Amino acid sequence: MLRRAATIRLAAFLVLAGGCGAVRAEPPPPTVVQVSPPLGAARARPDQGLVVRAQGGPLQRVVAHSGGVPVRGDLDAAGTTWRSRWTLKPGAEYSVIVTAAGRTVAAGRFRTRPAGRALQLTATAPLPGETVGVGMPVILDFGSPVRDKAAVERALEVTAGRPVEGAWRWIGDTRAVYRTRRFWSAGQTVTVTAHLAGVRAAPGLHGTADRTFAFTVGRHQATEIDARTHRMVVRRDGRAVRHMAISAGMATTREYTTTSGVHLTMDKGHPVRMISPGRDEGDPGYYDVMIDHAVRISDSGEYVHAKDNVWAQGRRNVSHGCVNARPDQAAWFYSHSLRGDPVVITGTDRELEWDNGWGFWQLSWEKWRAGSALLAPGPLP
Structure with a gap:
């Protein structure tokens, strides 16, 4: 009996000892x-x-x-x-x-340390609050040359009401342009934020403040112009809303040849002063005229504008490179155009260069993306 009691007491001691050991377990190390x-x-x-x-x-x-x-x-x-x-x-x-x-x-x-020189965003397109066409690019102009383009590009954010695929492309050292893969969907708001505060754009050059602006994509309006048939059709949301007889460039020289390709309406004026390029007063072919209801579509002097030469419109191309239409129809086009509306011209042997105005849609998506600094970022010298 004494041996059995001693065994029971030993077992109880072991149980208690084991229980005490669990209570004294070390806590996990703190998070550092x-x-x-x-x-x-x-x-x-x-x-x-x-x-x-x-x-x-x-x-x-x-x-x-x-x-x-x-x-x-x-x-x-x-x-x-x-x-x-x-x-x-x-x-x-x-x-x-x-x-x-x-x-x-x-x-x-x-x-944080203060900036040496400040990187400024000097101009934007669209303007804040502007309503634009479905082909509209986003254009940012900087006040100083950007050497680390990848760093700046990473700071640029575009948010659309309807998700869209887009990419930035650098044109020189002071301009970045954003283009979507396909035209914007109509009727939505797009917000652009340049998170520039703190970005090192070049040695000693930093952004000091962020910049945000928003714009609206309006209705889907696109224009088709055929220089061979001398006809122009304006379609809105897929439906033809206007047919016009036009006259395009006479094509006697390169400068008098209308460019074929996907143009965008860039701005407009009523009237616009037009002067013959490369000619002085008294030279053959010199002109200096005021033109009504002019909608610009390139940087090489091309407009869709009014001209009272109905004898040629719909029959012959006699202009100096612009597309002209009857005054009342040109006035309609002028009043119904937004910046960024596509204008597709066919029928000439002069191709629109992608960097002539806003000819950005002339590049394939793959070629457009090749201009992004993020595809092959290099070290900052």
């Missing part, structure tokens, strides 16, 4: 985070953005502000790295609070 730029920094690089990395567990939340404006960012799939979507504003103070495992694991402030 790294904030970049480091908290407390006084001259952080704004072009690097804000990055928070965690070790020992996932992040729950990252809250960052500057001047009351929140910094938007995203967690990776593992939940251990958070990155700001855009670069940071130069010369600004940022506050950061990081939460993990139900508690604050990092909190503090840092300041």
